[in-house]
Amino acid sequence: MAQRLEHKGYADVAFLFTVIARYYIRDLEEHTEKTLLQSSSKVTPINYIVYLRNYFKKQRNYLVFPDKVVDSIRKELQQNNIEIAEIDDRELWLDLDSGTDREDRYQLLCIEKYMRNHGIPEARFLTTDHRLPDTAQPFENIKVEVVDCQA
Known part of the structure; x- marks a missing residue:
């Protein structure tokens, strides 16, 4: 899936997808393909991850609580020296x-x-x-x- 995302021009989402894919979330690949790869408009990676988190939380299609996925993404970004700026906006x-x-x-x-x-x-x-x-x-x-x- 990550390779398909990269091929479609979503290298940044593909990176985050490899982190998320470590957790078993039922229908994640299918839903990503349906919503992202078939979409005609571009999506920002962090907005898409938040969307996925909210969608799967609503559907209860996860075995691991999605917050662990978000924490895992943060950790991965920090290990790659990518700062997560948190701003009261x-x-x-x-x-x-x-x-x-x-x-x-x-x-x-x-x-x-x-x-x-x-x-x-x-x-x-x-x-x-x-x-x-x-x-x-x-x-x-x-x-x-x-x-x-x-x-």
Whole structure:
């Protein structure tokens, strides 16, 4: 399944899937194939993992409580020196105007808040979204770089 995800351009989700696959969750592969591989729109990895967690929790199709899966993902990311930034973002989301780029602006505001809280002067944000550099123009201290998903 991980190879199929990578082939479809979901290398980041494939990485997380290999962590999740260590746990027996009935119908995980089938549901992933139905919802992700047949989807016409792109999905962000962490949103998809949260979606899976909520879906399987509702369906009770798991033998291991999904929180263990989330903890396992955190541990795997930490072992690979990938930081999980936790930000109290309720106010950021509520203060945003609606619009097609609302989620993108929200991401950028979260990054900006994290940078401010940790004294980081500048950040580089890698994305596969070709529209994000335009959305990020007002954020002078966040450099957005578009990368190929296969990279």
